[in-house]
Amino acid sequence: MSSPPSKRPARTHTRVRRDLELEAGTSAHYEDPAYYTKTYRSRLDDVRFYADYASERGGPVLEYGCGNGRITLPIARLGLDVTGVDLSSEMLADLRARLREEPADVRARVRTKRGDMRTVRLDRRFPLVFCPFNAFLHLYTRVDVERFLARVREHLAPRGELVFDVSIPEPEELARDPGRAYATPRFNYPTPDGKGMPVRYTERFDYDKLRQILFVAMEFSPVAGGDAWMTPLAHRQFYPRELEALLHYNGFEILDAWGDFDRSPPTRDSITLVLRARARRR
Known part of the structure; x- marks a missing residue:
């Protein structure tokens, strides 16, 4: 069988x-x-x-x-x-x-x-x-x-x-409060016409200590008004x-x-x- x-x-x-x-x-x-x-x-x-x-x-x-x-x-x-x-x-x-x-x-x-x-x-x-x-x-x-x-x-x-x-890795940087925006001096963001656009610039830091990844949020706000934007960056530590x-x-x-x-x-x-x-x- x-x-x-x-x-x-x-x-x-x-x-x-x-x-x-x-x-x-x-x-x-x-x-x-x-x-x-x-x-x-x-x-x-x-x-x-x-x-x-x-x-x-x-x-x-x-x-x-x-x-x-x-x-x-x-x-x-x-x-x-x-x-x-x-x-x-x-x-x-x-x-x-x-x-x-x-x-x-x-x-x-x-x-x-x-x-x-x-x-x-x-x-x-x-x-x-x-x-x-x-x-x-x-x-x-x-x-x-x-x-x-x-x-x-x-x-x-x-x-x-x-x-x-x-x-x-810098311990002070990894310990920053992710809810706080760290301001830096204003600058001219490059534009296609070559004139540049004045922007306010801040950074936020959020460290994932389990994955050892630092997430940085780079925030840009036009001084003259208009839509703000954010550019993220992730770096393994x-x-x-x-x-x-x-x-x-x-x-x-x-x-x-x-x-x-x-x-x-x-x-x-x-x-x-x-x-x-x-x-x-x-």
Whole structure:
């Protein structure tokens, strides 16, 4: 007597739950390249650091989170090839516009790829991989970090190096009252006509201590009246020893740890951590 045919288990589809707050906090700050450029135009220490290090080490360079070329272009102007990866189509479009104003030899040295740094595959290897200006802080979970570091390993040439910087968590900032708006001086928000629009600017900070994510709400109110708007930003907070463990258990060794872009050692007063790492030999 034959046994009844076994029933094949029903196929189930696991739907990944989208976190719209995190998605907005990852992308919104980069949707207006003109504002981004104005905001960070005086931030030059990291630009000099990455350009100098690339010049010393030699290219080509892979840059994750290249944005609109704040670091990409100075490296290319030194005669080094740079491949920039970024998720923001707006920032990459602005980078391409900036490239059109560069000499032909600089334009030829820059390649761009829109995509997620956890998944993008370029089928080539680089002696230097950069992830500057807190781009690493958009890796919100352990799995995000693991996927990113796996892509880095795939793209590193033998003895190649990963160099990146992050803000060190500041307890006072994480403890701020999320209900309080912290005011800063008024400024001219860039507009397409080039005249700018005077705005009042405030920030709110809301720290999720379970996920170690700091949510920043950047609030803009036109001085002359009109609709106000808010731009969210979400940054994962990584502590130095946590980063050391994540790198170690994903097959990397830290070669240098600096407390600023002048390559000075970290101290208890450092607000930035710059790490230089290499994949361990298997």
